[in-house]
Amino acid sequence: MNSSPKKSLADKLKSLGVKVGATEHPRPKPAEHTPIESVVPGDYRQTHYGETFVYEQRYPLNHLHGDIPLLPTTPLPDLLSAWAKDERISRLPIEKFVFFDTETSGLAGGTGTYAFMVGAGRFEGDEFILAQFFLRDPSEEPAMLEALAEFIAPCEILVSYNGKSFDAPLLQTRYRLHEMPIPFQDYAHLDLLHLARRLWRDRLTSRTLQSIEEHILSVGRTSEEVPGYEIPYLYFDYLRDKNAEPMKGVFYHNEIDILSLAALLNHAGTILADPFGEGVNHSLDVIAIAKLFEDLHQWDEAAHLYEHGLEGKLPQEDFMRAVKRLSILQRRRGDIEEAVKWWGRAAEDGHIYAHVELAKHYEHRTKDFVVAKEYVLTALEMVKTEDFPFHEREHWLGELNHRLERLKRKNKSSKKRN
DNA sequence: TTAACGCGGCCGTCGATGAG
DNA sequence: CTCATCGACGGCCGCGTTAA
16 A cells, blocks of 8 residues: 555655644634624714714605505695594695614613614605614613613604504613613604504514515515524624624614615505505405494495405405404494394304304394394204304303294284284 | 394504514 | 503493383
8 A cells, every 4th residue: 555654643644635734724703893893884973972882774755665655645644643542644745754663682671671673764854764782881871871862852753563562662671770861752653563563463473574575565685685583693602702793684684674664654654545456456455444444433434345345355264254253333323234234144144143143133133033043043954053162052052942932932922913 | 122132443462563 | 561552242221112
């Protein structure tokens, strides 16, 4: 064999592909001190509490986020402010809205959690200004809070995603802790999470902001994206070794969240302002909007929307739920004929409540006791089948038998009279 | 005339669910 | 010991109708 007797042990190992010696290993990194300004092109802002880091970006008003422009194309409808219970939402111009989102040291509430980054966006002139405030060190918190207060000062309306239960209370706690005035104290607060739930609860399996982006706004996040649950750890790592490099992904995550808030408000405003229009592509969305009108006592509009939605394609379960709501709505509106029509449709489908409603109708309104009894008997048949849910059966049996007894009496006495 | 009944509005409760 | 909000649901109450 050719193996040379002169080769050192290290050489032999090397030729076998084994790495030997300290110099072959990646150097254990000493603190790199990559500062934040070499990661994102931000600058520093002076406050009464010292300086704070802020990264400001400006977008033109026609900037598209996914499919949707940032600037609302239509005025926000009264329906939206009625739902959010604050007139300012449909009255004030878009410049009065501030879209905000925090990145925090964790999800747990209480005083232990703080925001190390706050992103805020607002319209000014022909631009959308996005400002991202960042704590190079937790001691800069008062300075950041003051800079944030200054940024949102021209506004009167907060727009957030779950900010009512998370971001706003958290920031409030931090302002109080530093004995600073709370800058959004008497602002209106439009929390788009709850609107998204109402609009897409049945169409999407998840209503996280990311899911809304993907399925409603057609926004794709790039490889820069970091998952939300990693964010606190990334920040703790930064605090330990002062390498800001991983913060780039956090800035990106926060930026997309803010842009999505603006785009989502625009989209929601558009479909609520014109629910019959082309912007509404899914019958499930029409039904959801109908429900919104119904809850806000706009019954005529709600009825038209239910009918419009029921014309389209719907999963059977959602179709029947909408039929139930529409039939009860029509009864409330006094359109008994329409109500009876939809109860008939639901009764065909074996829904007990529809049989009960029809029995009520024929007993009390048209006095047709024979027909009423028919519906009660049919319903009793269905309830008595063995695959009928046990707890429901008991409830309906009581109700139906009660009706049946009364109808028997009424039948007798009306026969006597004849 | 009255007692019983059915209806519908209202309110409290419960379980889910997003936020990092 | 998060918390705002929603839909579904059940109980309660006041009103109008009707059988006796």
